[in-house]
Amino acid sequence: MSADILEARGLGKRFGGLAACSDVSLSVREGEIHAVIGPNGAGKSTLINLLSGDLRPTDGTILLDGRDVTASGPHQRCQGGIGRSYQKTTIFPERTVFDNARLAAQATRPGALAMRCDGKRRAAVREAALAALAEVGLEGRADTPARAMSHGEQRQLEVAMVLATAPRLVLLDEPLAGMGHAEARRMTGLIASLKAGRGVLLVEHDMDAVFAIADRLTVMADGKVIASGTVEAVRRDPVVRAAYLGEAEEVA
Numbered sequence: 001m002s003a004d005i006l007e008a009r010g011l012g013k014r015f016g017g018l019a020a021c022s023d024v025s026l027s028v029r030e031g032e033i034h035a036v037i038g039p040n041g042a043g044k045s046t047l048i049n050l051l052s053g054d055l056r057p058t059d060g061t062i063l064l065d066g067r068d069v070t071a072s073g074p075h076q077r078c079q080g081g082i083g084r085s086y087q088k089t090t091i092f093p094e095r096t097v098f099d100n101a102r103l104a105a106q107a108t109r110p111g112a113l114a115m116r117c118d119g120k121r122r123a124a125v126r127e128a129a130l131a132a133l134a135e136v137g138l139e140g141r142a143d144t145p146a147r148a149m150s151h152g153e154q155r156q157l158e159v160a161m162v163l164a165t166a167p168r169l170v171l172l173d174e175p176l177a178g179m180g181h182a183e184a185r186r187m188t189g190l191i192a193s194l195k196a197g198r199g200v201l202l203v204e205h206d207m208d209a210v211f212a213i214a215d216r217l218t219v220m221a222d223g224k225v226i227a228s229g230t231v232e233a234v235r236r237d238p239v240v241r242a243a244y245l246g247e248a249e250e251v252a
């Protein structure tokens, strides 16, 4: 079995009197997609923000490849191998697809932004950007302004921007939000391919996609983990069915 890339132990986050996350423990191994699901307000985005360093936990520990990164900020975590996407788009619409990927690639290569950045470093950044675009299938759109692309392609570009930072762990926050059926299917296939050589933590409301590609599933409600395990085991769990899936099936 592969080693854990990420391990969260007893993570908690309070906003005043509200426990948005409490005692959340989970791990992500190399080569797996670990999906986190739960109703609105369950604490999923808070969890991603804690793992990416955008929020500091009130309690608990985060280990990345066995190293304690709990106290480090988002930039350090990005350099350490955690890449994330956001619910809201983060692309620069006026820049080309390639420029967007290049800017992301620079973020994890110290010195690449310096005025006297040498040719070798520039070439490495360019190569990382092009490889990331190829991985998401946008290599043919490198010169297109990002604003001219469809919503689905823009979200593919966001994934490329995450990949350009050379992450060991990819955190995806609702990557299928707002997509049509065909776009969602394409993106689901792309997400499934990302786990090769990496770990993926996926927060997503689209249950068909989650059930199709997740290797493990953690269900949250009211800031707490109510079930965790293989997709089959979690789907059968009566507590989950009552708290969440039953509700989702009725809605569907």
Ligand SMILES: Nc1ncnc2c1ncn2[C@@H]1O[C@H](COP(=O)(O)OP(=O)(O)OP(=O)(O)O)[C@@H](O)[C@H]1O
Pocket (backbone or CB within 6 Å): 015, 018, 019, 020, 038, 039, 040, 041, 042, 043, 044, 045, 046, 047
């Ligand atoms: N910055 C904040 N300040 C105060 N409360 C917050 C903050 N961020 C989140 N919360 C609260 O924490 C709880 C968990 O929110 P969170 O966004 O993590 O849930 P979620 O599972 O991602 O929901 P959704 O599926 O709607 O995105 C909610 O009650 C939310 O209102």
